[in-house]
Amino acid sequence: MPSMKDKINRVAIELFYQKGYFATSVSEIAGQCGIQKASIYYHYPSKENILFHIQKVTMDELTGYLRGNLDGQDDIEARMRAAVHSHVRFHLNRQKETFIANSELRGLTPAHYREIVRKRDEYEQIFQQIIREGCKAAVFAAVDVRILSYAILTLCNAGAIWYNPEGRMSVDAIADIYETFVLGGLKKGQFPGITPE
């Protein structure tokens, strides 16, 4: 059942992605939904709450997707490959929402900001744990775990910026490139002389 609340959500994702949160007005969202701006406030208490809802759902689904993809993967290298693949796939398939979740943190109220940052930390810690295990098992080079996890996540976000669903490359082909790049950058022998954190 496609409710008006869902429609507002979809329209807001489109507009926040194209113009940014602050540059998008409630009237604009209402206009593209075919209703008056006052009617928006029946479904959401504020403009900020629409943004918060988008970010919350996106982060929860991103983390759920990752956990699902890691389930049953035991080998440490396979786990990192699966994690990168999961991250890239989600970001390509959900381009607009992940862009908003990455760039519109400043539009949130302090309380909502903290909640989203906590969810983001949770997600990052899954990656950091894999890197840590890989270093311990001497599969990965031992470097600063936090720096590497940010590097990997940021690198994999790159695809979402230029990816075109109508383009010639498939999601999996792109994910494979990032996967190989990350594993090549991570593996032992790359960082001589640097000690574990």
Added chain:
Amino acid sequence: MPSMKDKINRVAIELFYQKGYFATSVSEIAGQCGIQKASIYYHYPSKENILFHIQKVTMDELTGYLRGNLDGQDDIEARMRAAVHSHVRFHLNRQKETFIANSELRGLTPAHYREIVRKRDEYEQIFQQIIREGCKAAVFAAVDVRILSYAILTLCNAGAIWYNPEGRMSVDAIADIYETFVLGGLKKGQFPGITPE
């Protein structure tokens, strides 16, 4: 001579970085400069023009810095190392301006937008040329040049997000990590079965 125009520029960089372009008002900029908002318009014709000025100067200096660092580097691997090092150094030393240049494109007028995108393309093409030469010389694995250049630039931007000038790591130590990561990801043998663009 620290002119008022310079002061407006510095204050705007700080505010656009902290709050975003659309969330920052002309009154706020004026307030932190110790003048009235009307006085801003003596120095700049519009708020958008302040943003444009920041982006233009940043892109010009970024490209100039890269060219200077590449000058005299002949070996292909040395050129890529120097390019990554230059990119990371600039982004860590000029955190706020590069963040604005990367994230506030949507605040520009169409004409100014095109001008900045052109400068950005110019910069990226220097990286793409190095990758292309590296593939031709069979030093790098032969993969999609555009994808790799975006991946490298995005990856190297990661540092600017968390870097703290007061922190324990030096700019050069961080640049070394990214340099090694990129070269590890790029080098031949990583991408079996993928043909050149």
Added chain:
DNA sequence: GTCTATATTTTGATAGAC
């Protein structure tokens, strides 16, 4: 170069009818 005063538009949000 900076000021005061103001024009114009638009914003997010609320009240109350239907």
Added chain:
DNA sequence: GTCTATCAAAATATAGAC
């Protein structure tokens, strides 16, 4: 659940005095 009408505040920008 959507409407009309409206509020109060804030925005960018301009005019003209000093």
